[in-house]
Amino acid sequence: MKKLINAVDDVVREQLQGMAAAHPDLVRVHYDPRYIVRADAPVQGKVAVISGGGSGHEPMHGGFVGRGMLDGACPGEMFTSPTPDQVYACAQAVDGGAGVLMIVKNYTGDVLNFETALELAHFDGIPVQSVLIDDDAAVKDSLYTAGRRGVGATVLAEKIVGAAAEAGYDLDACANLCRRVNRYARSIGIALTSCTVPAAGRPTFELGDGEFEFGIGIHGEPGRQRLPMRAADSVTEMMAAAILDDGPYTRTVREWDRQAGEWLDVTLTDDPFQPGDGVIAFVNSMGGTPLSELYIVYRKLAEILAQRGIRIQRNLIGPYITSLEMQGISITLLKTDDEILRLWDAPVLTPGLRWGM
Amino acid sequence: MLTKAQIILWLENVAAVMRQNRDYLTGLDAAVGDADHGANMDRGFQTVLQKLPSWDGSDIGGILKLAGMALMSSVGGASGPLYGTFFMRAGTAAAGKEELDDDDLRKLLAAGVEGIVQRGRPVLGDKTMYDSLFPALDALSAALASGADTQTALDRAVSAAEEGMLATIPLQARKGRASYLGERSIGHQDPGATSAYLILKALWDAAA
Ligand SMILES: Nc1ncnc2c1ncn2[C@@H]1O[C@H](COP(=O)(O)OP(=O)(O)O)[C@@H](O)[C@H]1O
Ligand SMILES: [Mg+2]
Numbered sequence: 001m002k003k004l005i006n007a008v009d010d011v012v013r014e015q016l017q018g019m020a021a022a023h024p025d026l027v028r029v030h031y032d033p034r035y036i037v038r039a040d041a042p043v044q045g046k047v048a049v050i051s052g053g054g055s056g057h058e059p060m061h062g063g064f065v066g067r068g069m070l071d072g073a074c075p076g077e078m079f080t081s082p083t084p085d086q087v088y089a090c091a092q093a094v095d096g097g098a099g100v101l102m103i104v105k106n107y108t109g110d111v112l113n114f115e116t117a118l119e120l121a122h123f124d125g126i127p128v129q130s131v132l133i134d135d136d137a138a139v140k141d142s143l144y145t146a147g148r149r150g151v152g153a154t155v156l157a158e159k160i161v162g163a164a165a166e167a168g169y170d171l172d173a174c175a176n177l178c179r180r181v182n183r184y185a186r187s188i189g190i191a192l193t194s195c196t197v198p199a200a201g202r203p204t205f206e207l208g209d210g211e212f213e214f215g216i217g218i219h220g221e222p223g224r225q226r227l228p229m230r231a232a233d234s235v236t237e238m239m240a241a242a243i244l245d246d247g248p249y250t251r252t253v254r255e256w257d258r259q260a261g262e263w264l265d266v267t268l269t270d271d272p273f274q275p276g277d278g279v280i281a282f283v284n285s286m287g288g289t290p291l292s293e294l295y296i297v298y299r300k301l302a303e304i305l306a307q308r309g310i311r312i313q314r315n316l317i318g319p320y321i322t323s324l325e326m327q328g329i330s331i332t333l334l335k336t337d338d339e340i341l342r343l344w345d346a347p348v349l350t351p352g353l354r355w356g357m
Numbered sequence: 358m359l360t361k362a363q364i365i366l367w368l369e370n371v372a373a374v375m376r377q378n379r380d381y382l383t384g385l386d387a388a389v390g391d392a393d394h395g396a397n398m399d400r401g402f403q404t405v406l407q408k409l410p411s412w413d414g415s416d417i418g419g420i421l422k423l424a425g426m427a428l429m430s431s432v433g434g435a436s437g438p439l440y441g442t443f444f445m446r447a448g449t450a451a452a453g454k455e456e457l458d459d460d461d462l463r464k465l466l467a468a469g470v471e472g473i474v475q476r477g478r479p480v481l482g483d484k485t486m487y488d489s490l491f492p493a494l495d496a497l498s499a500a501l502a503s504g505a506d507t508q509t510a511l512d513r514a515v516s517a518a519e520e521g522m523l524a525t526i527p528l529q530a531r532k533g534r535a536s537y538l539g540e541r542s543i544g545h546q547d548p549g550a551t552s553a554y555l556i557l558k559a560l561w562d563a564a565a
Contacts, residue, residue: 033430054433077400079391080433084441108533112438112476116429138537144529145536200383200392219391222538 001196001203008198012055012077019062023351026066033083035090036062037072047165047174048072048094051103051158052087053110054079056197057218060155060321063352069162070350071100078197078324079219081109087117091126099127099171103157103178105150106134106253107217115254115263122261129171131178132253133157135185135332137242138215138224142251149217152282152332153185155320156344159353163346177339183270184335188215188242190235191328193288195220214238218286218323218330232293236300239331244273244308273335275309280316280344282332287322289329294318297329305333314344320352358507359457363563364417365409368424370559372406375399378555385548389535393434394548401432401440416455421465422448435533436549439473439486440556446472459501459510463494466514470494477532484530484542486549493518493557511561518554525550 005011013031020029027036035052042048051061052074061073071094074082091100100121104114114130121128133150142148161178169177191213194203197220204220207213212235215224249270254263273279283298285291294317305312313336321330334340347356375382375398383395405427412420421444429441450468454461470490473479479487496517500510525547530536535547 076433077393077396080393080397081435081437083430083433083437085430108435108477109433109437112435113433115476116438116441144531145539146532146534149537197392199396200387204387204392217537219534221391221534222541224539 001201003196003198005198011198012075015055015058016062016075019351026349026351027062030089030093033086033089035072035074035086035093036065037090037093038065038067041071041094042096043071044096045098046096047098047169047171048091048096048100049103049158049162049165049174050074050087050090050094050100051154052076052082052090052114053105053107054081054219056324057321059319059352061158064155064158064162064350066348066350067357068166068346068348068350069158069353071165078199081107081113084113084116084120087114088120091117091121091128092124095126099129101161101165101171101174101178102128102130103154103161104130104132105154106132106147107149108146110150118256122256122258127171127258128256129175129258130256131157131175131182133182134251134253135182135187136217137186137188137246138217142249147251147253148249151189151218152187152284152321152330153182153334155316156185156280156282156332156334157181159348160340160343163343163348166346167343181334181340183268184340185332186243186246186270186273187330187332188239189217189223189286189328189330190214190239191216191223191286191326192229193327195287195324195326197324215242216328218321220323220326232296233300236297237304240301240304243331243333244310247272273310273333278311278313278336279305280314280334280336281305281312282316282320282334284321284330284332285319286326286328286330287319288325288327291318294329297331301331313341358459359462359564361417361420361455364420364457367560367563368402368405368409368420370562371556372402374555374559375402375552382548382552385546385551388545389530389538389542390548391534394436394552397432397434397436398552401428401437404428404431416453417457418448418450418452418454420448421445421451424448435477436486436552439477439549442472442476443469459507462507463498463501466494466497479532482528483532484525484528484535484547484550485532486547486553488525488528488547489518489521489550489553489557492521508564511564515554515558515561518557522546522550522554
């Protein structure tokens, strides 16, 4: 297995050094503990939005730090969640007095580390909220699993909520908006290959030449089903069906009660997509799938959605939430409303996503 | 009875054992998770090992608390906050102690396990580290209640942890990353249950 790296232990630090060298106008990198913040952080009077997770998903999250998106990002080791001291230090560095919203992907490791960090920040007097992203329709049930994973909707939520914070929304308004974006979004992913974590040195799982893996997450972990490889249109049909035919999804999550200073169990239900819905359609590469193939998928997806009476109002196509060099894709659909569309269109200036300025 | 030197030896033992079992634990995690558990535990306990000499002035409670904080800030993953909480709570339970009598030991382990339950909310049979820790604590308490000495009680605890660890093999995971595999998690030993067994075994070694 060849990788364009130096020492295995230096991969995360050296990529951060590269980001710092490439984008000094947009971001500042802190190394011990590791976090990335907007060059002009903290922005006084603005809610700060932060996220984080394992490295290996670039450009997420560090590449989304900048005006109109994230104020800070905490990169963990490869595919390993960041630690509470990192997240806490990042929260302190970006808090401009209006509080900090943590956008957390639903993986047990991320959840537990961010919960601990949130408690540290809270008892330090920083107003904090957190929102779980759990949009992966590959996970059917929430009773016997850790619940749906956070995947593609994370990127869309970071963009939309980042725009809201920039527009002056307060902490609770940002958190409520983020929860709505999460409830309106569903994703599904597939892999044609596994990927190799540098420290492991070999692929996380083996996938035969004639097979693909349906319902993967973003960590090179095996998915829901292994199936014989088929043509792009047929794979796209399966993926679209997994999202569009997905029924209501109910789960209980822990939400932070800022007044009481404790976690509450809250039960939430996501409603299925309906004919007449407008959506943002996001076709994402896992790192190794070229843009040409993403467009082949998008072409079929647009056709299927038109047949179902669902209008694509905006799209995002490219590698935004990746799994190292994995060949594979994910599709995310986010139901829109006027507010979501307006915030999606708002200017954004980050290393990984940029329009309107 | 356990001395402060034995508690320090425990942490040193764990560091050595995690180094030795790094690839083994990562291999277990590759089957049901994301192939990082060995790397996570090794990174965490190497950090503890490095910092240990500077904690010499602290009592047992202080040392365990500092170990918990070091794990919390270096392990990452699900196991980081869980083991971090385990050692921090254990440290709080042993605050001010320069040595531990049998009841102190039981309270310390019970507080640690309770911390894991509060953070991760595992239930017995979920196929997690709790599946080795709970039976171990149970066996230790029962042994001490029936008048066994420290070493015998720890011996029973380690056997119970090993049984609990092996009993995770036929289980379907309901917590953590492995739960996403559904039935495909059956037939594999849980990495966290294995590291928990190794941690208890290292305590038994230190107490010998
Ligand atoms: N909710 C939970 N409660 C208790 N233990 C858990 C929970 N979730 C996961 N674990 C334990 O953590 C182990 C995985 O640790 P690790 O691989 O280091 O983290 P990650 O799963 O984030 O990659 C599992 O084998 C399991 O024993
Ligand atoms: Mg793991």
